[in-house]
Structures are given as C-alpha cells and as structure tokens.
Amino acid sequence: MVICEHKWGAVFHAVRRxxxxxxxxxxxxxxxxxxxxxxxxxxxxxxxxxxxxxSKPEIVFAAGGGVFRSTDGxxxxxxxxxxxxxxxxMTDPHExxxxxxxxxxxxxxxxxxxxxxxxxxxxxxxxxAPRSRDVEGQxxxxxxxxxxxxxxxxxxxxxxxxxxxxxxxxxxxxxxxxPARTRVGLAATREAFYVHSSTQIWRSEDGKDWQSTGFxxxxxxxxxxxxxxxxxxxxxxxxxWLRSAAGVWGPGPSSPKGYSVNxxxxxxxxxxxxxxxxxxxxxxxxxxxAYLVANCSVGSSFSVPSSTRFQSFDSGASWSRIGGExxxxxxxxxxxxxHPLDSGTLLMAWASGRIFRSHDHGAxxxxxxxxxxxxxxxxxxDHGSIAAIPVLEYPRETRLNQAVIADDLAAVRQLAAAGxxxxxxxxxxxxxxEWALMLGAHVDRPRRGDTMYWVLRGLGAAVPSQAHVSAKPxxxxxxxxxxxxxxxxxxxxxxxxxxxxxxxxxTLLGDHAHHRCRGVWEGAIPKPCASTLAGRPLxxxxxxxxxxxxxxxxxxxxxxxxxxxxxxxxxxVASVDAGRYRAGSDVVRLLQELPIQxxxxxxxxxxxxxxxxxxxxxxxxxxxxxxxxxxTGDWVPDVLRHDRSTIDPESAEILVHALLGxxxxxxxxxxxWAGKAGPRLTRDGRQAVLVSVVLSCDEALVAAAAKxxxxxxxxxxxxxxxxxxxxxxxxxxxxxxxxxxHLYQLHRAGLRLRAxxxxxxxxxxxxxxxRFPGRADYRILGACAAAKSDERIAPADEPGAAxxxxxxxxxxxxxxxxASLRCLPVGAGxxxxxxxxxxxxxxxxLVQDVVTGYPADLSGIRSGDMIVAVDGISTRGMPWRxxxxxxxxxxxxxxxVTVVREDGRRATHRLxxxxxxxxxxxxxxxx
Numbered sequence: 001m002v003i004c005e006h007k008w009g010a011v012f013h014a015v016r017r018x019x020x021x022x023x024x025x026x027x028x029x030x031x032x033x034x035x036x037x038x039x040x041x042x043x044x045x046x047x048x049x050x051x052x053x054x055s056k057p058e059i060v061f062a063a064g065g066g067v068f069r070s071t072d073g074x075x076x077x078x079x080x081x082x083x084x085x086x087x088x089x090m091t092d093p094h095e096x097x098x099x100x101x102x103x104x105x106x107x108x109x110x111x112x113x114x115x116x117x118x119x120x121x122x123x124x125x126x127x128x129a130p131r132s133r134d135v136e137g138q139x140x141x142x143x144x145x146x147x148x149x150x151x152x153x154x155x156x157x158x159x160x161x162x163x164x165x166x167x168x169x170x171x172x173x174x175x176x177x178x179p180a181r182t183r184v185g186l187a188a189t190r191e192a193f194y195v196h197s198s199t200q201i202w203r204s205e206d207g208k209d210w211q212s213t214g215f216x217x218x219x220x221x222x223x224x225x226x227x228x229x230x231x232x233x234x235x236x237x238x239x240x241w242l243r244s245a246a247g248v249w250g251p252g253p254s255s256p257k258g259y260s261v262n263x264x265x266x267x268x269x270x271x272x273x274x275x276x277x278x279x280x281x282x283x284x285x286x287x288x289x290a291y292l293v294a295n296c297s298v299g300s301s302f303s304v305p306s307s308t309r310f311q312s313f314d315s316g317a318s319w320s321r322i323g324g325e326x327x328x329x330x331x332x333x334x335x336x337x338x339h340p341l342d343s344g345t346l347l348m349a350w351a352s353g354r355i356f357r358s359h360d361h362g363a364x365x366x367x368x369x370x371x372x373x374x375x376x377x378x379x380x381x382d383h384g385s386i387a388a389i390p391v392l393e394y395p396r397e398t399r400l401n402q403a404v405i406a407d408d409l410a411a412v413r414q415l416a417a418a419g420x421x422x423x424x425x426x427x428x429x430x431x432x433x434e435w436a437l438m439l440g441a442h443v444d445r446p447r448r449g450d451t452m453y454w455v456l457r458g459l460g461a462a463v464p465s466q467a468h469v470s471a472k473p474x475x476x477x478x479x480x481x482x483x484x485x486x487x488x489x490x491x492x493x494x495x496x497x498x499x500x501x502x503x504x505x506x507t508l509l510g511d512h513a514h515h516r517c518r519g520v521w522e523g524a525i526p527k528p529c530a531s532t533l534a535g536r537p538l539x540x541x542x543x544x545x546x547x548x549x550x551x552x553x554x555x556x557x558x559x560x561x562x563x564x565x566x567x568x569x570x571x572x573v574a575s576v577d578a579g580r581y582r583a584g585s586d587v588v589r590l591l592q593e594l595p596i597q598x599x600x601x602x603x604x605x606x607x608x609x610x611x612x613x614x615x616x617x618x619x620x621x622x623x624x625x626x627x628x629x630x631x632t633g634d635w636v637p638d639v640l641r642h643d644r645s646t647i648d649p650e651s652a653e654i655l656v657h658a659l660l661g662x663x664x665x666x667x668x669x670x671x672x673w674a675g676k677a678g679p680r681l682t683r684d685g686r687q688a689v690l691v692s693v694v695l696s697c698d699e700a701l702v703a704a705a706a707k708x709x710x711x712x713x714x715x716x717x718x719x720x721x722x723x724x725x726x727x728x729x730x731x732x733x734x735x736x737x738x739x740x741x742h743l744y745q746l747h748r749a750g751l752r753l754r755a756x757x758x759x760x761x762x763x764x765x766x767x768x769x770x771r772f773p774g775r776a777d778y779r780i781l782g783a784c785a786a787a788k789s790d791e792r793i794a795p796a797d798e799p800g801a802a803x804x805x806x807x808x809x810x811x812x813x814x815x816x817x818x819a820s821l822r823c824l825p826v827g828a829g830x831x832x833x834x835x836x837x838x839x840x841x842x843x844x845x846l847v848q849d850v851v852t853g854y855p856a857d858l859s860g861i862r863s864g865d866m867i868v869a870v871d872g873i874s875t876r877g878m879p880w881r882x883x884x885x886x887x888x889x890x891x892x893x894x895x896x897v898t899v900v901r902e903d904g905r906r907a908t909h910r911l912x913x914x915x916x917x918x919x920x921x922x923x924x925x926x927x
Contacts, residue, residue, distance in 0.1 A: 044353025044372045045395050048104075049088045050074075050337035054286075055096050057340050061120065062349065063089035064334075066396050067101050068372055069120050074347045074357050076370035079396030080120045081427055090143070094150035095167070100143060112141050112157065115168065128155050128162050128171050142186040144193065154193045154207040156186050161195055163207030177202055177210060185223060191230040196221050201234065201243075215241070215249060225282060228289035233282060240282070253282050253292065253316025282316060283336060288343035290315045293322070293336050309333060309348075311361060322346075326365035327356060371395065375406040397426040404435045404452055407443075412455060422461040433461045434470050441481030450483045463493045471502035472511060479512065482535035488544070497545045498556035509533075509560035517564055521595045526565035539569055552577050555586035559593055562601065571601060579608030588621045591635070602635045620647025620679055626658040640668055640678040652685035653692045660693075660701055666708035673710060690715035694723045694751070697731035699741035706749045713750045720879050724751040728765045739768055757885065830891035830913035832856045836867075839880045847899070855911040861899055868906070869898035891915045 047064035060070040067086050068077040087104035101114040101123070111125030128141055141157035151167040161174035178184055178197040187194045192205045194213075198220055202210040215221075215234070223235040229245045233252045240252030280296035292312040309322035328350065339345035346358045347368065357368040367373075372395040394405050400420045403411035412432075416422060425431050430438070436452035457463070464474045478487050491497070497509050506514060513520070517529035533541050545557065554577045561570035581587055590605050622639065636658065647655070656672075659665045671677040673686075681689070693705045694715050705712060715723045727746055731739050833854020837846040845867045850857045867875055870886045887895060891913055898908040 044369055044374050047349035050335055050347055051089050051091045052340045053091045053096050054093045054340045061089045061099055063087055074368045077372045082123055092145055093147055126168050129158055144186050144188040146188055148190045156184055156195055187224045187226045189226045189230045194232050196224050227284050285338040285343040286340040291343045292316050295333055295336050322362035324362045324365050393428040398424055400432050401426045401435050404432045407448060409455055416459040430470055432456050434464050434474050437474055438477040441477040450486055466495045466499050469502040475508055479534050484534045484536045487534040491544055507560055513563035520565040524597055526567060528565040530564050552580045555581055555590055562594055562598055574604055606635055620651025623651045623655040626654050643679050646680040649685040649688035652681050653688045656689045660704035666704050669708040687716055694727050695730045697734050697742050699745045702745035720882055722754050724753050725757045732764045732768055830915040831888050832911045845875050845883055855914055859909040859911055861909060864902055865899040868900050871896050889913050
C-alpha cells in the first residue's frame, strides 16, 4: 500500500525548501501550492510517500530525499542506504519483504527503479526497458502492483505502458497510448489497471490490452485515485469525477463545505457543481471503504499555503475538519496515510519535515519522527566549506554520526560504551571525527569548537586520513575553526603540509593559497598572504613539517610558500635542502612552476648544483621550464657555463628555441652546435632542432638560426620531402604577412624545392612561391615558353592545375592566356605511362596498369611488376607519393625504372618520358 505525492520540481538549499506544483498519479496525489521560508525551520526530510506493509502494518516505509523505515508503526524511523534522489516508495501486497523505490527524475543508476527483497536492507537496480543510445533510462517511471494478482505489475515510461507477469523479471511493451510530453497517471483497482493522459483514460484487465473508458472530452485531467471495487476517481479542471463499477462516469466526492470560496466554490463551472475541486485529494481507507480523508491546499506556489484536512465517514457525502491537539501551525501536510487495518490510525507527514500519528481519527496527534527529525542546531551553519549538508544526511546517518550531528555528548559516550564502531563512515562518506570537525567549525549558534573531536579521540576514534576524499573539507574545517591543537595532532600523526588532499591536485598549503590568497603575484613584488595557519604563525608549522620529513623533500613546500607570497620563508626552506633534492624532477618543477618574478630563488636553487646539472635534469629536463612563453630564462646562461651533460631531443629543441628567441643568445647555440660549450646534442637532437626551426613559420627564429650557423637545409623529414617543401606544407595557411618573410629567410638560408616537387604543389603553395623574391631561381629548372592566347585552362583536378591561378603554362597541363608571364617548368608533366596500385601493407610498389603506347608498355613492363628502384634509388622506405613524382619530368628526358617480376626476375628499363599530343597525359595517376 502506498500514499504519495510527486512534485514537478524542487529547490532545496540548506534548511529551507520551496516546491512548485504536484502531479498526481495512482501512486502520487496532487495538491496545488508551495512552501517558502516560514516561521518554522525545516526539521526533517520532505516526505512525499508513505507505504505500509499490508500484512505487517507495524512496518512502514517513507520516501523523500531517501528511504526511511519504521518497525513500530511509524513512531521512530531509520534511514536506509539508498541514493538521495528517491522520492517514491511502495510495498508488494503479496510479498512482505519486497520494497520498490523510484527516483523523481531520471535514475542515476544502471536501472529504472530500486528493489529490495529483504525489507530495505539491500537494494539492486532493476530495468523496465532495454537501454539504447537514445534512451539511457526511464525518466520518472510510474509503477503499480495488482492488489489481487501476485507478480502482475504495470509501469509507464517512454510513452507507453509496460507489463510484467513475474514481478519485474521481464517486461513487455504495450501500445503507445499517450503522446510525449503530457501529464500521465497510473492506478490499479482489484480488477483492472488504469492510465490517464491530459485528456483521456484507458483501462486494462491484464496490462496488455487497453480500451478507452469513454471519459467526456474537453477536460484537462490532473490525477487519479482508486476506490473500493472497480471504481476510480479522477481530478479534472472541473473537479473530481467518479467512474462506477459499471463503467459510468458521474460526479465525484462532494466538496467540503465552508472551506475556501476562491478555490473550492460550490458553484464551480461544469457538469458537477458540487464535486470536490482538484485542489483537494481524497484517499480511501483500506480498512473502511466509507472512510475518506482529504488534504486540501490553498495558496500560490510562491507563498506558504494554508491547508485544511478533512475526513468523511460516508464516502464523501459529508465532511468534517481534521484538527486535533498536537499539530503545528504554519505548514501543511504533504501526505496523509490511513492504516491498512485500522481506519482510526493516521500518519501525517508535514512539509516542514515533521511526522505525526493519530489513533482516534485525528482528534489528537503525537510526534512520530524519531530518527528523521533533524537537530535545530545544524540550521545555524556557515555552509561555505562543508562537504555535506546535515539536514539531508542526518536521517540516513549511523547512530553515532547522528549523535555527533546533534552535538549529544552523552549519546556519543553511551554508543561508544555499547561497542559502536567509532570509525564507521555513514552515507555521506564521513566518519564521526570528521563530522565533529566540520560541524565544530561551522555551527555558530552556539559555537561548538573542537570539544566533540577530542571526546571521540579520547574514546578511541582514529585521526582522519589525509588520503581520504574527505581530507579537503576536514582541512578547511580545521583552518576555519582555528583548531591549532587538532592541526598539530594531524601533522604529528602523518599529515604533511605538502601532501595531496584526498587524491586531489592541491596540497594542504596549496589549497589555502588557491582558496584564500588571490592576486599575490600581480605586481613585481609579491603581497604576502596567510602569515598564520589555524590560529598559529605559519613559520611554526613549517618548522614542525621540516622536523618530520626526510631531507630533500621540500620542493613542494617551496612552491606553496611562494604561492602564498612568503618569499623569505620559501628561501629559508630552499636553503635547508640546497643541492640535495631527492629527485632531479623536483628542481625542474621549481624552475618551471615558481612565479616569473622569483628569479633570485631560482638562482639560489641552481647554484648548489654547479658541476652536476646532468644529475639534476636527466636528458636536459632542466630546460623544459623554458617551454612556457611567460617564463624567464635569466638563469640559463649560468647553467650553460657548467652543464656538459647530453640532453634529449625534446630538451634540445626547447633550449635552442629559447636561446634564439627570448634570450637572444645565438652565440650559445653556435657554441653548442660546435660542441665547444654547453650541453651536448645527439644526432636526433640536432635533427629535432633543425626540423622545428624550419616548421616554426617564424622568420625571426629562422634568421637567428642562420646567424648561429645552423644548417637548415640538412633537416630531414619522414616523408622524404625537402625542407622548403615541408615549410610550404606547414605554413601555407598562415597570413602572407607572416608566411612570406619566413619563406624568404628560408631561401636566404639556402633552402630550395626539388624539381619534381613543383608538380605536387597546391594552388596556395604555388602562389606563396610566386610572391616571395626568390621565385626567379625556380625558372632554371626547365625551359619556359610564352603562353598562347588560344590555349585552354585545365580543370582544377588535372595534373599541374596548381599553376593555373598563377598564369603559368605547362605543355601537358593547364593553359592560360597571359603572354607577359613565363612558365615553370616546361615538360614537367611528361611520364612513362604507368598507373600504380594503392600502397601495399608490405610496403612494395606494384604496377596496377600500363597505358598502351607509352614507353613503359613498349619496354615490356607489365601489371603486377614490383618497382624496386627509380634512377638507381631504392623505393624501399620511400614515401609512396614520391614515386609518381620521380617518374615524371621533362618530355624527352630519361628515367631508369627497375622492376621485379612475380617469378623473381629483375630488370632495369631505361625509358624516355613522353607526352602524346593527341590524348591527355597519362604519365602516372594515383588510384
């Protein structure tokens, strides 16, 4: 049995809640209105659902922000370990141990709802529909169980009903009854299931076949409630309707008289003027079909509504108020649940978080919220740095943690004497001592302090761990509360100022710098921050830290102190470990991460390593701090004078770029390249430097490299292309204002395109060549001829089409009328008439086809031959795209092609490149 309500949306912050609108289904009723800050604080979870175990009514479940269980009929409660988002709960009328919990919104777990088969002790996710890429889970699925047919359930989600005949082991989809994005409700009588949309209602006896109930058209439906027999009540915009067991629709329960003429007017429009309005919700007692209770709310969704409770002993013909001694004022009940066997017993959950129980039809009430009522003291909190919100976590916490949250020292001692686990972590992931520190620092009415922490430590609770995920909020609580004695104990028990907090990136001091000390290094001189920590001088904590760590482990401490602007203290710590950092990477980190203004501190750190810089930065890692443009390298010349270690290619590239760039020391590059001074460069390191300069697209860097005597023309590239070709490919998309000076400097440094590479240029690359002053040098690569006015312009996809936008002419390629321009280079498109197969996994180059009448055909080269050399140069390892380019050239020129037949015979064919005037050039084409 379940009674609940389903809110459209909710906003909960600390101890105040405002909620807007309620959607009713068979398991979730409707009551318009909302809650804002009132005279009462939020004293417990906002319960939306109450469900009795029918065969054992002393067991009751409630849901709202979690699931809670009572084993004494609702007098006291225990929070169960389920996600916080649970808003609805129901029990199986045929299986006492089965409990179902549903989320309000999309399930965060791997299923659509949670199921427990042991009365809430353990839970597992269950799925209604298979998941897909588009649907990762049901959003607020509805579910009801058949009261008289065991294991038969109906759910609604994804726009259709679903039925199971085996208690959720498998589900079958029903028809699509309701359009998407519409209000939906679901209910079950002892004879049938009902589902409603915003305008229509359907009925099914087995959950598979659904028929319309013939509800009158033109009305907006809001809610559905089941009554005895096969009767249902439906709330519409015109009030409540009632469907009889015979299937006839008529007026619903009458409206309570003397309530609110604004909201429940007896002369309301519609066919049933006397029917109850939709702002009341009737619930029938399972123990007495004639007994109804109704909760009626009045008020807008942005104010605290007034609320009146009614009861009827004659099936709604007449009503009387439920008042009674013991109920609070100012808030309204969110759910009323009749007892399944005793109509006089009622449970009422209030929006303030309180729960009340009556045994005399509401004449008198007693509080029934032990275990869920939240201590009022936690309302007076500074929530800025606390990891969990006690008003959410308290009802689900362990008994010990509840006593700590309530600041109940006597209960803590009593639980410890009874054998409670003092180190157990509750659902919020916090232990008792961690709760004590956070609440001690942040509850300020009255200020708790660290008393509870020391009581727990005296009882045997362990010190919090710096490696646990709760370490950061614990540390912030210690600092916020100025718990100096606690911090001293933490440091003496293994905490470190420089250790990471709970797996996060920040250290204890680093978190302090990031959290409280902004703008320390905005100027040339730092603005010191945080001269005290947890109420004591910072240098005292630094001394304690250094006394408890081995020598050589202060690099992180130096960085953290520098971040705080405490430079004298950072220099003192650096002097302690001068020259004896345990890892060279620590020195590298200091050079990289110290603020740019801390040049004197860098020199202090480096001076202790003179003569052994190779030990500090293995492979030249010492220089990687130069990679960041905003870092200064004023310490570099001093290091270079003493560093003769061999550095890796990455470090060589970074160092040379810095020396040629921001440091403006090409003399050091020249000395390093000659091997006379500075760190030694490997062959790969030299190549890495040359390649990076060529591809830098930076004219100043190229000019500086040329000044330092770097042989840029010796740069090698994996594709086998020339350095100039690589630079064109990398930098062509740059603005000409940057590209052209770069190409000019490369040209001055002696870089040239190879003849066959001209044929492979894109239009943009060819245009770049034509712009810069060195273009005239390329005219010697072949004879030139004036363009003729009647020559055609080749399509862009033909060989050599890159030259068309330039007004250049190739005899076997693009043509353009412009007699004032010269051509580059004549005959470059001639070939031998081969078509190559696509690149093979083996790396071999195979002939795919031979063009009839071309030199390759006449010399006897056949399809399937493997090309192993061109002009004596082996094709093994040669980039595939280069082979067609090497076979092309000036018409009449000769090329030697060495092939190996499938039978292993090897032959070299000396061919003359040819262009046939009566057909398009077929020299070499890629397929």
